[in-house]
Amino acid sequence: MWSFLSAVDKIFDDLLLRESIFINREVLTHDYVPDELPHREEEISKLAYILASALKGGKPSNVFMYGKTGTGKTAVARYVLKKLADRASVIGMNVSFAYVNCRYRKTNYRVLAKICEELGCSGVPSTGLPTDVVFDKLRNFIERLNRLVIVILDELDWLVRNSGDDTLYQLTRINNDLENSKVSIIGITNDLKFREYLDSRVLSSLSEESIVFKPYNSEQLYDILKMRTQLAFKDGVVSEEALKLAAALAAQEHGDARRAIDLLRVAGEIADRRGDNKLTAEHIMLAQKQVDRDIIEMVIRKLPQQEQLVLLAITVLNNGDGQITTGSVKKVYEKICELLGYKPITLRRLNDILADLEMLGIITATIKSMGRYGRTRIIRLEVPRDILIGVLSEDEKYNEILSKNILN
DNA sequence: CATCCACAGGAAGGACGGGGGT
DNA sequence: ACCCCCGTCCTTCCTGTGGATG
Numbered sequence: 001m002w003s004f005l006s007a008v009d010k011i012f013d014d015l016l017l018r019e020s021i022f023i024n025r026e027v028l029t030h031d032y033v034p035d036e037l038p039h040r041e042e043e044i045s046k047l048a049y050i051l052a053s054a055l056k057g058g059k060p061s062n063v064f065m066y067g068k069t070g071t072g073k074t075a076v077a078r079y080v081l082k083k084l085a086d087r088a089s090v091i092g093m094n095v096s097f098a099y100v101n102c103r104y105r106k107t108n109y110r111v112l113a114k115i116c117e118e119l120g121c122s123g124v125p126s127t128g129l130p131t132d133v134v135f136d137k138l139r140n141f142i143e144r145l146n147r148l149v150i151v152i153l154d155e156l157d158w159l160v161r162n163s164g165d166d167t168l169y170q171l172t173r174i175n176n177d178l179e180n181s182k183v184s185i186i187g188i189t190n191d192l193k194f195r196e197y198l199d200s201r202v203l204s205s206l207s208e209e210s211i212v213f214k215p216y217n218s219e220q221l222y223d224i225l226k227m228r229t230q231l232a233f234k235d236g237v238v239s240e241e242a243l244k245l246a247a248a249l250a251a252q253e254h255g256d257a258r259r260a261i262d263l264l265r266v267a268g269e270i271a272d273r274r275g276d277n278k279l280t281a282e283h284i285m286l287a288q289k290q291v292d293r294d295i296i297e298m299v300i301r302k303l304p305q306q307e308q309l310v311l312l313a314i315t316v317l318n319n320g321d322g323q324i325t326t327g328s329v330k331k332v333y334e335k336i337c338e339l340l341g342y343k344p345i346t347l348r349r350l351n352d353i354l355a356d357l358e359m360l361g362i363i364t365a366t367i368k369s370m371g372r373y374g375r376t377r378i379i380r381l382e383v384p385r386d387i388l389i390g391v392l393s394e395d396e397k398y399n400e401i402l403s404k405n406i407l408n
Numbered sequence: 409c410a411t412c413c414a415c416a417g418g419a420a421g422g423a424c425g426g427g428g429g430t
Numbered sequence: 431a432c433c434c435c436c437g438t439c440c441t442t443c444c445t446g447t448g449g450a451t452g
Contacts (some may be wrong), residue, residue, distance in 0.1 A: 109436065127436050128428030306439080326415065351416065351442055367416070371450025374414025 017265055019274050021279060027232040027266035032259065033078045038227060039220040040072045043211055047052050047080045050209050051184075054095060054148050055087060059182040062172065066192055066211025070256030073188050076213075095248035102159035108167035111159055112138055115151060128203060131167070139174055146180040157191040161359075165202050172205040197244045215255025221247035224257055225264055233268065233279065241281040242267065247290055266294075296383045299360055300391045306345055309336055310353045312398055314363060315388050320407050324379040326354065335406055340397055354379065 026032055051060045060103060065073045081097055088095045098118035105111050109127070116124040121141040142149050151171065153159070160168065174183050182293055187206050195203055195293040216224070225247055229238045245266070250260030262345045264279075267287035271279045303311065311335040317324045330350055337344040345353075354377060357363045381388070393399040 026427080107437065109421080125427060127426055128434090130428090130435055133428095133435090304439080345439085346441060347415080348442080352440090355417090367448090369415095369448035369450085371448070372411090372413060372452090373450075374412085375448060376415055 019277075021233055021237040021277060022191070022268055022272070023234050024232055025265065025268070027228055028261050028268070033075060033082065036227065037072060037075055037079055038223045039216060040076050041212075043072070043076050043082055043213060046209075047076060050086050051080060051150075051234065054084065054092065054150075054184075055093065057093075057190050059148065059149070059175065060184045061208035062185045063187070064207035064210040064214065065186065065188045065380065066190070066210065068215055068254045068256070070250070070254075070258035070260075071213040071215055072257060073213050074154055074191075075250075077154075078187055081152070082151065087298055094145070096145060096147060096149045097152065098149065099152045099154065099260050101154045102157075103155040105359070106158045106162040108159075108163045109134065111167060113151070116141070119145070121147065134354045135167070135170060139177060142183060143172070143178050144180075144183045148180060149183045150186065151183060154188045155190070156187045157189045157194040157197075158320065160194065160197050165197070165199050168206070169199060169202050174201055202283065202371050216251070217255060218247050218251035221250050221255065221257060221260045225260055228261060228264065232264070237277060238264075238279040241283065242279050242284050245281045245284045246287075259291070262291050277349070292384075293387055294385050296362075297391050299362065299404070300388065305342075306349075307353050307356060308392065308395075308398070309333060309340075309342065310350065311357060311388070312336060312392055312401060314357075314381060315385065315392065316401070316406060318381050318385055322394055326379070327376060327378040329379065332406070339401065375379070 008308055028033075047063065047065075050063055054060050065077065067073050071335060078099075085095060096119055098115040100114045100118070105114050109129075109131045112131065113124050114132065116122075117253070118137050118139075119141065121138060124137060146358050153168075156168075169324060170185070171185060179221050185206060195207075198206070202311075220298060222243060225243050229243065243264075246260050246263045249263060250256050251258050264287075267279055267283035270286050270290070270364070271277075271283045276283070300308070300311065310329065310333055313336055316336075317328055317332055322328075326347075330347060334344045335351065354363070354365055358365050362383055363379050364382055365379045367375060368373045368378050377397055393402055
């Protein structure tokens, strides 16, 4: 009894006294803008050079920034603009910024509404007004601001793919109707092919200047992690192997710094939870699995019902052998609808959903011609099946479908 | 070499809920 | 109270197409 109690006490003590290995976890979150951006000196000076004309009262050229995810595009933009704002306030100059991530606001109206919000132009509801009315409102507001306005359109490809480039065209021409103010646009995208979708007039005016961001290599990622580690963790808790492994893993993922930092943060959380006072390569390995899983689960949970049903059909088919085609998905999907009592959607809509799932990276689909036997998409699941099953089976009805063999 | 399969994907528009201006 | 506009899903109708087959 005596020893039992003390054992329990020990557990409680451990839990209560357990200290975090973090000193500042915020440093490893996505919104954190570091004071230094290692290995992006060239891009920073290029952007700074372009924007510098603002300080002399000119209108900076519009800039197009390309590069894969996690290559520092957004960080560089934020960093340089922060410096510009600091300098501008010293010399008593007025500059305003509007940052919009088009991935989450991919319609013309929503992008304009967000710009209004960022600039402090009130009276624009989330819906209800005609788009051109919002645009006029925005333009008049900017004119009254009497200053330079820099609009950052991050992940611009999502807007254009979803809603075309009309608003973009209007934005690039807004200066024609402004007397007292000027607008510069910084477009950011990780889709290099995206230029092809743009109207040539929009493209030429948007890419007066362009900056290409190369992926980080393993050593550069190591430097970045090292720097963040010093700010985020207590001294000496993160092992060298852990940092090297995280850098190497992220380097494999097209040199994605965001990924590397995510790995470090999640690994730290795992270590904390387990009460370990050192962050080792093992924690990084665990984090690697966790990070993938988290992202996929979140995406799938947010999918509209019909998209989930289509994904369910693909999951079911993925178990069988043979290629997954649009036709086979449709058959299984309709079977599922029948079993669950839903009204199935048409083939045309199904096509759009498949394209959507592909955009999200859940599947890949390549169009293949079978000659006499028609043309179809060959569909492949791009996420581990067990994760899909894990998320989908949270829903009782989906679980039922997954647990019985509905093929043939 | 034309044919023809099994779709791909554009265009137009409808239903519906959220939210205007007047 | 009225009508208008928007975004989201979805339908209907449609034209386009790579390449094995006859």
